Amino acid sequence: MIETNDFSKEVQDRVHQYFLENNISKHANFDAWMRITILLLMFFGIYFTILFGGISLSLSFFLCILMGITMSGIGFSVGHDANHGSLSSKNWVNNLFGFSFELLGANSYMWKLTHNTIHHTYTNIYPLDDDLDSTPLLRMSPYAEHKPYHRFQHWYAIPAYSLATLVWAISKDFAYFAKKDLGPFKNKKHPKKEVFLLVLYKLFYYLTFIALPLMILPITLGQFLIGYLAMHFTAGIILGVIFQLAHLVQETSHVLPSKNGKFEGGWAIHQMHTTANFDCGNKLLTFYVGGLNFQVEHHLFPRVCSIHYPKIRPIVKEVAMKYGVPYHENPTFFSAVKSHVSTLKALSRPVEEIPVYSPILGDSIS
Numbered sequence: 344m345i346e347t348n349d350f351s352k353e354v355q356d357r358v359h360q361y362f363l364e365n366n367i368s369k370h371a372n373f374d375a376w377m378r379i380t381i382l383l384l385m386f387f388g389i390y391f392t393i394l395f396g397g398i399s400l401s402l403s404f405f406l407c408i409l410m411g412i413t414m415s416g417i418g419f420s421v422g423h424d425a426n427h428g429s430l431s432s433k434n435w436v437n438n439l440f441g442f443s444f445e446l447l448g449a450n451s452y453m454w455k456l457t458h459n460t461i462h463h464t465y466t467n468i469y470p471l472d473d474d475l476d477s478t479p480l481l482r483m484s485p486y487a488e489h490k491p492y493h494r495f496q497h498w499y500a501i502p503a504y505s506l507a508t509l510v511w512a513i514s515k516d517f518a519y520f521a522k523k524d525l526g527p528f529k530n531k532k533h534p535k536k537e538v539f540l541l542v543l544y545k546l547f548y549y550l551t552f553i554a555l556p557l558m559i560l561p562i563t564l565g566q567f568l569i570g571y572l573a574m575h576f577t578a579g580i581i582l583g584v585i586f587q588l589a590h591l592v593q594e595t596s597h598v599l600p601s602k603n604g605k606f607e608g609g610w611a612i613h614q615m616h617t618t619a620n621f622d623c624g625n626k627l628l629t630f631y632v633g634g635l636n637f638q639v640e641h642h643l644f645p646r647v648c649s650i651h652y653p654k655i656r657p658i659v660k661e662v663a664m665k666y667g668v669p670y671h672e673n674p675t676f677f678s679a680v681k682s683h684v685s686t687l688k689a690l691s692r693p694v695e696e697i698p699v700y701s702p703i704l705g706d707s708i709s
Contacts, residue, residue, distance in 0.1 A: 350666040351611035357658045358644060367651075371430045375650035378630060379421050379430075379440070386413045386446075393570075394559050400566060407570040411577025414508070417443050418582055420633030420649070426451050427459060429648045445544040447578070448512025448552070452537045453519050461526035463645055464610075467590050467597045467617035471526045474590070475597075478503070482690045484597050489693045497688040504583025505576040512548060512575070516541060584680065588621050589638035592682040593689075594671040595619050612668060614642040619671035621679035623656060628676060639670060 362369050371379070389410045393403050424430045425440035444451045457473050465471035469484035476483070480503055482493040520541060525531050557567055596616040606613045618638050622628055629636055634649030640659055641652060663670040673679035 348609060350662060350668055351609055353665075354611065354643065354659055354662040357662060358647075358655050361655060361658060362651075368432070369429070369644075369647045369651065370432055371424070371648045372650055375420075375424075375430070375648055378633070378650075382413060382416045382420055383443075386410065386417055389413060394556060400562070404570055404573060407574040408577050411574040411579075412581065414447055414574065414578040415581040415585075416631050416633070418447055418449075418578075419585070419631070419635055422447070422449075422451070422454075423633055423635070424649055426455055427645050429646045445548060446551075448508060448545075448548045450516040450541055450544065452533075452540070453516050457519065457525065459645070461528075463642060465526060465600075466614060466642065467595060468600055469597065471600055473526045474586075481687070483591055485690060485694045486597065486599055487690075494691050496691050497684050500684075500687050501580065501584060504587075505580040507579035507583045509572070509575040509579060512545075516545070584683075585632050585635060587683055588673070588676075588679040589618055589635070589642075591686050592619050592621075592671070592673065592679060593686050594669075594673075594682070611643060615639065615663060615668045615670065618642045619673060619679070620656075621673040622676040623653065623672060625676065629653065636676075639672070 389406050392398065393406050393410075398406070421430075421440050422444040425437045426444060428434070428437050430437050430440055441451045444454060462472055462474050467475065467484070469475050469486040474483070475487065479490070480492075481496050481500055482489060519525065520533055520538060523530050553567075553571070556562075556571075557564070560567070595618060598617075620639050621636050623636055625636070634652040635641065637649070637652035637656055640647075640655055641649065643659060644652075644655070647655070660670050662668075673682055
């Protein structure tokens, strides 16, 4: 058995030493703040151009698609880092930029609970990892119930991802606040303040991105819906695909909760079994997705700003190789997408039809 405590300790020590030796902060640097500035200026620049630029409907439609692309970039590079507390050592800075999620129609409090706390702790553990059960349309774990329509999921999954941000803005957060059970939490009670802020921020979002355009622009409701849906469909499909390439690919393992509630081998080893990188040499992709193609590093060091992941990747790989720990990565974006679709296809069949040697079943580490 792998001496997992040694792996976890050494990889943590080596990465910590990297920041000490180079006298740099684990938080955002100049490059990260430049990326954030560019994305936010683009987003608001497009928004105000559509509202007050007096442009044609065809150009507005194009800008709505571009706004969706920018919206995804903000989710990756601004809101994600901020809500992990990795942008700054100052909580108020993280909270301020974490509010970018509310600009996209999402709720930061619920994201921190379901993503930071639940997903990052119980990655690919069914049914604790809520990401594996976020929609009945898709079967994302070999342990999930199989429905007849899942046989076609590898055909409709990626188009279905286009609904992600729209559902998030309209109904998902409300449904999650109403759920009694969230992952490992039973009869979860949310602070009244967060319930109030949920309603307040949703109203702010609906006013800003639905009511104001309808009041200001000389367009019909149908024309507005075309642009609004184009924005969300674009953002949704990008966000959906990028996040799925981290854990729902052929190399990663899926497991059930252990009887004693602990990770045999340790939490760090579990992350190495259940997480994968993709296209790490692509600088443009890394810029746009906020380093989320370095998911292995992100899951081991979620409070380190994503701008540093390319530098600490060689350290993590070296220590993983030393201890015989798996280090999953797909060489290109398209190979990762192919692996994701192949995984969805494997899961489209009832579990008894999946060969026992299939990578989707992974190694039992629980």
